[in-house]
Amino acid sequence: MSTTIVETRQVPALKVENLVVDFKTKNGTVNAVRGVSFSVAPGEVLAVVGESGSGKTITSLTSMALLPSTARTSGVVEVDGHDVLNASASAMDAKRGNVVSMVFQEPMTALNPSMKVDKQVAEAILNHRGVSKAEAHARAVALLEKVGIPDPEVKARNYPHQLSGGQRQRVVIAIALACEPRLIIADEPTTALDVTVQAEILELLRNLVQETNTALLLITHNMGVVADLSDRVVVMNAGKIVETGTTVQVLTAPEQPYTRALLAAVPTLPEAQWDTVIAAERTKASFPEAEVKEIVAVDPVLDMRGICVDYASGGRKLRAVNDADLLINRGEIVGLVGESGSGKSTLGRAPLGLVPVTGGSITLFGGNALKASKRQIRTLRSRIGIIFQDPGGSLDPRMTVGDSIAEPLVMHGVDGRRPVRSVREARVAELLEAVRLPAANAQRYPHELSGGQRQRIGLARALALAPELLIADEPTSALDVSVQDEVLTLLLELQKEHGFGCLFISHDLAVVHSVSQRVTVMQHGNVIESGATSRVLQHPEASYTRHLLASVPSPNPIMQKRRREARFALLSSKDS
């Protein structure tokens, strides 16, 4: 009993009370955080979730006293009982990396590109511990080993660019752990990583928290990550806390309408039948259902067979896509899934003639696309619409939205002629209406629109020539989950209306599940598995697909526990 009393008296690792953060800008004051209170106990994992602009990252930077100088703060922030908001610069230098440390989102840029890895880890130790350089180096290597970097002695002498993304994030975690802090703040620690790497990093963080009794403040927008790692959840919106509670309670029985809407917008995977999947993996058996022919050419708009794509790099050949088949019928959405470097985007660009296809055949709208003349290719392209990941980057910032949408009309003509202004304007208005935007938007510039609106513009432009095939390359990856939901719903409605075939390229299995009838899974340039979406996601045939599915964290904490166990079971059956 006495232990309980001691625990309740424990100083919280982080205490935030009535925190207000304002930014002074030329256009007035921006209220980023508006009266936020919460605390994190030692050994506890608290997740702060919210969409962009919710103030979650500003809250985390305030806890490190790393806000830009334009910020004005009030309230109380205490790390391990020490005041942060009024601390001097040198006092905070002594705390950072020592009492509180941070893991950042982008492992590619979070490390100094021209400093060897061991020096970057050792720096954190040398900042706070009076040890020799040799001792700091030895500790750095030990830390690299602890965070699961293979061959730590060798990797320690590498530069960051020589490591993989997952290894770099492990180095960032090693830096955060270097002085055994009381609190680690992890700001979207897995957002930039592939889903299988994400699962490994989440596992590492979970083990470290359990081992060291360090408190973890987890900032994320990913409900799966929340379900996997956290004990309690704080939901933020527009600088305020909407809801607080245990992870199970908030994710399975949210009280507030905002939380409910947020969770409803999260696309979910159907639960695979893990027991059978694991059994099949162990016995290397295949499912009888999969024997049925799932891919039938009914009215194909695109039929690619045995596609090979080679890039030349420094005198060497690099095979990006190897012997890949892909079929899309009219009126069908086919998902193309894979992690970075799987060749999914390259395969998606093959029908456009944008990549060097070195083998195989491409039948586009019944004609041979590889043997087409330049003129024919132009005509073929006018029958394909494309929509890209970054709606900001793929719109010309100096062109009005209307001109951007009208560009394909001008390039390819309407009824064989360059359309006159009135025809163009009428068509643009029609297209804007189709993507549920007011026609007045035609006069605006891309920077005046939100990310979701810009992606609608991208969709309108892709539909300008009434394409028979739409290629969508990660169209919602840059969007908040509620906006993603809107864009996906719109895409499905438009597809029903216009009946085009669609290739939907994504790294997100749950998103693919919510839109596509069939799915193709790629890894290292090879097609691993193809079939009906529900079959592939529930009875995956290929070992890689199974592993991939088990790596996607479920937003339901109870389901996520099962998935996590399934992932371990799959990994161990692989090892045995």
Next chain:
Amino acid sequence: MTTTTTATRDSSGIRLFSWFLAKRLVQAAVVIAIVSVIVFLLLQALPGGPARGILGQQATDAQIAAFNHEQGFDLPLIQQYFNYVGQWLQGNLGRSFVMNTDVSSLIIQRLPKTLILALAAVGGALLVSIPLGMAQALRRNKVFDYVMTGLNFIVYSTPSFFLGLLLIMFFTQLLGWLPASAPQGDTVAQILSQPREMILPVLTSGLAGVATFSRYMRSSTIDNLHEDYVRTARAKGTPMNKVISRHVLRNSLTPVVTMLGYYLPVMFGGALVVEQLFNYPGMGLLFWNAAQTTDFPVLLGCVLVISVATVIGSLLADITQFILDPRARGGVK
């Protein structure tokens, strides 16, 4: 396993670099060849040609024809060009019409002096501009930054002959501190023994460098200050001044040092004006005088040397970048 991967990466980096170097050397040769053709044709287009320039206005047509025949100037242009190139490849740059000495020995005598001037100017410019650029970046959009930026633009846009005259007016005529003429002498040692005389020529050619380099340093420091790795270093508890000296400085230097190579030919061009202004016996003055007297072989020799210097400069730039930036050393994905 991992050791082999690293080893392969390193050796593939070296292989990539050798391949790159070989390609650059071929490009360099092509550039020099093209430059030589252009210069040769330009000189041919001079009014009256070299014979009139050498023999003067009084020379008769017969004298000119005889001179042209003797020098091979009556041969077809292509043949003349290849005669020149053939001689160059043997290390013979011809003889000066005016000074009656070997062009190569003239250049060997003058080139080190121009190099001394250029190195002193660039070295001094770097010593000033690197801290200046960083200081501006750290006080971005403050009064200090605005004032230095303004001064930089004034210096940068002032032609060097005018800048030189202003410096002479101020330091020689008004204050009487420094002599207005450069050190004289045949050997490098003689030049180096007169440091006071070197100050104004070095200042004149170096100030533009200060303006250029500090702009680069300022913007690359600003870029690096916003990089994520700076935030990581701060999150480790590294104080800001150490973050700057340990992390930001080296990464910000890369573009500046890379630019140095490209600046070498600029210094040669500047030498033309500065050396003439201060009567400094370097390549620039040699070129200037040769141009005044239409001394063909000297002009061609100088241009050849400058174009080789340009090519070497950009090669050096690429190599320094290879050394400074580990990402350029391989691991190319």
